[in-house]
Amino acid sequence: MTAPILAVRDVVRRFGGLRAVDGASLDVERGSITALIGPNGAGKSTLFNVVSGFLPAEKGSVQFEERRIDGTAAYRIAQRGLVRTFQVPRALTRLSVLDNVLLAAPNHSGERLSGVLLRPARTRAHERNARRRAQELLALVRLEEHTHDYAGVLSGGQRKLLDLARVLMAEPRLVLLDEPMAGVNPTLGRQLLEHVLQLRADEGMTFLFVEHDLDVVMEASDRVIVMNEGRVIATGTPAEVRTDSRVIDAYLGATWST
Amino acid sequence: MSTIASFGFWSFVGIVAGIYTLFALGVQVQFGFAGLLNFGQVAFMGIGAYTMAILVVKEDLNMWIAACCGVALAMLAGVLLGLPTLRLRADYFAITTIAFSEILRYVATNEDRLTGGSQGTINLAGIGRTSQYNSEWQSFLGKVERGLHIGGDAAMLILVWTVALLAVTAIWLMMKTPWGRVLKSIREDEEAVASLGKNVFSYKLQALVVGAALGAIAGLFYAWQFSFFSPDDFAPLLTFFAWMIVILGGLGRAWTVPVGAIVFGVIFAGTRFFDFAPFSLLDSTERAYVRLIVIGVVIIGLMLFRPQGIFGNRKEMVLE
Numbered sequence: 001m002t003a004p005i006l007a008v009r010d011v012v013r014r015f016g017g018l019r020a021v022d023g024a025s026l027d028v029e030r031g032s033i034t035a036l037i038g039p040n041g042a043g044k045s046t047l048f049n050v051v052s053g054f055l056p057a058e059k060g061s062v063q064f065e066e067r068r069i070d071g072t073a074a075y076r077i078a079q080r081g082l083v084r085t086f087q088v089p090r091a092l093t094r095l096s097v098l099d100n101v102l103l104a105a106p107n108h109s110g111e112r113l114s115g116v117l118l119r120p121a122r123t124r125a126h127e128r129n130a131r132r133r134a135q136e137l138l139a140l141v142r143l144e145e146h147t148h149d150y151a152g153v154l155s156g157g158q159r160k161l162l163d164l165a166r167v168l169m170a171e172p173r174l175v176l177l178d179e180p181m182a183g184v185n186p187t188l189g190r191q192l193l194e195h196v197l198q199l200r201a202d203e204g205m206t207f208l209f210v211e212h213d214l215d216v217v218m219e220a221s222d223r224v225i226v227m228n229e230g231r232v233i234a235t236g237t238p239a240e241v242r243t244d245s246r247v248i249d250a251y252l253g254a255t256w257s258t
Numbered sequence: 259m260s261t262i263a264s265f266g267f268w269s270f271v272g273i274v275a276g277i278y279t280l281f282a283l284g285v286q287v288q289f290g291f292a293g294l295l296n297f298g299q300v301a302f303m304g305i306g307a308y309t310m311a312i313l314v315v316k317e318d319l320n321m322w323i324a325a326c327c328g329v330a331l332a333m334l335a336g337v338l339l340g341l342p343t344l345r346l347r348a349d350y351f352a353i354t355t356i357a358f359s360e361i362l363r364y365v366a367t368n369e370d371r372l373t374g375g376s377q378g379t380i381n382l383a384g385i386g387r388t389s390q391y392n393s394e395w396q397s398f399l400g401k402v403e404r405g406l407h408i409g410g411d412a413a414m415l416i417l418v419w420t421v422a423l424l425a426v427t428a429i430w431l432m433m434k435t436p437w438g439r440v441l442k443s444i445r446e447d448e449e450a451v452a453s454l455g456k457n458v459f460s461y462k463l464q465a466l467v468v469g470a471a472l473g474a475i476a477g478l479f480y481a482w483q484f485s486f487f488s489p490d491d492f493a494p495l496l497t498f499f500a501w502m503i504v505i506l507g508g509l510g511r512a513w514t515v516p517v518g519a520i521v522f523g524v525i526f527a528g529t530r531f532f533d534f535a536p537f538s539l540l541d542s543t544e545r546a547y548v549r550l551i552v553i554g555v556v557i558i559g560l561m562l563f564r565p566q567g568i569f570g571n572r573k574e575m576v577l578e
Binding site: 052075083084085099100102103106110111112113115127130152153166167 | 432435436437439440442443445446447449450451452453454455456457458464510573574577
């Protein structure tokens with residue numbers, strides 16, 4: 001078995017007296033679609049913030065592609081290929097929808113003053129390519145008719161889709177999605193899911209996502225990690241996790257629809 | 259000829275508006291595009307003006323080289339100000355910048371061996387020895403006058419506005435590049451920008467430094483126009499004039515800055531014609547403060563009826 005793309009070891013993160021993440025360890029296999037589930041307050045979002053560099057870990061380590069990334073600035077982690085979305089979508093409201101996606105283009109020479117001033121031709125070529133790719137992604141998430149609107153006019157669900165297009169624009173190798181399906185209409189959600197599967201097959205992208213819709217989790221993921229009270233309490237295939245008594249206890253009577 | 263119809267008077271208003279355009283354009287880059295609350299912009303103006311004057315008088319340096327040094331030093335000051343402060347929350351950053359500009363003003367007031375002290379640049383060469391940094395500029399201005407067959411005021415007006423409009427055009431073009439896109443995104447949501455792999459700190463620093471350079475260029479023209487200045491010319495009020503201009507014209511666009519500066523300049527100069535009742539009851543010094551009241555009223559009115567400024571974008575204002 002190859003080394004995991006993401007390895008989290010004994011991570012602790014407290015807020016005052018509350019141990020939001022309390023010694024969590026997990027592996028994400030390269031090329032997998034892994035779901036991170038657990039009741040509210042289990043520490044999923046905090047763990048996302050620690051892994052993506054938005055919160056420092058107090059203890060423990062995080063390795064991405066066999067390199068330590070704990071203590072690394074969030075933007076550097078993103079540059080290395082680990083890109084996340086937020087639970088509440090972060091549309092840049094006074095920019096156009098297209099600009100929102102274009103912003104995520106990686107290694108764009110036009111984002112450096114030196115590139116703009118000294119290599120205008122190369123910058124224009126970069127921008128043309130980025131524009132083409134951004135338009136493809138907007139078509140994919142069915143936002144093409146809003147391409148030139150301000151992102152601020154989009155609904156909550158549409159902003160989720162914009163976040164997704166943006167994160168894919170960044171050409172990540174590992175994508176962390178925080179409740180990607182919340183507020184997205186189910187038909188479109190299903191299409192997105194198919195696209196995620198396609199991306200994994202075509203480009204070997206790895207996905208780790210937090211999701212409350214257990215139907216989606218069971219259908220889309222090949223591995224499920226269950227958190228409760230800041231720790232990982234179970235890991236396995238959807239079928240294994242579903243019958244795990246610790247998981248059922250954690251959810252306390254939650255019914256598992258199939 | 260009455261003042262209101264004289265070319266000399268209105269060209270003076272125009273020259274000052276051109277200087278304010280450069281000065282306020284820096285605030286537009288910093289706040290209007292990158293979202294930085296810089297309340298210390300006047301410091302960069304002061305650094306530009308003082309560096310140029312000191313190097314010319316004390317070091318006998320060529321004025322153009324001294325002017326370039328002034329801009330460079332202001333940019334360096336921008337870096338030094340930004341390095342420890344740009345990671346602060348927006349409101350704390352704002353407080354630090356105003357402190358920065360006041361510290362520099364007090365230093366300029368008290369370091370009289372370097373700056374001439376509170377008496378201003380007239381004492382640059384030492385007390386009792388009148389000094390002048392402006393002769394090279396005057397001879398350059400003279401050449402422009404003779405070359406274009408125009409008067410001194412017109413030559414200054416053309417020079418200031420040429421530089422100001424070039425700067426506005428440059429910033430306008432810069433904001434259309436991917437670099438400008440990152441700046442505007444930072445104004446919207448820093449964390450989202452960082453999550454996409456952009457070094458937010460570095461971009462904020464660049465915006466601060468570009469704004470500092472524009473402030474310093476404004477300072478150079480200020481020094482050339484008035485032939486004399488003192489630390490009190492760089493009081494915080496001037497920074498807030500720049501803010502008024504940016505708010506009057508409209509946030510987040512380069513071309514609104516000259517419009518705001520002209521409107522501001524005309525209101526500011528125009529109130530001196532308030533010589534009818536009830537203003538005639540005030541003496542002339544008191545009347546000078548009326549213009550601040552007028553500008554205050556205009557801004558309040560604008561916030562009520564046209565919050566986006568004269569040429570700002572209403573649609574952008576109402577988005578969440």
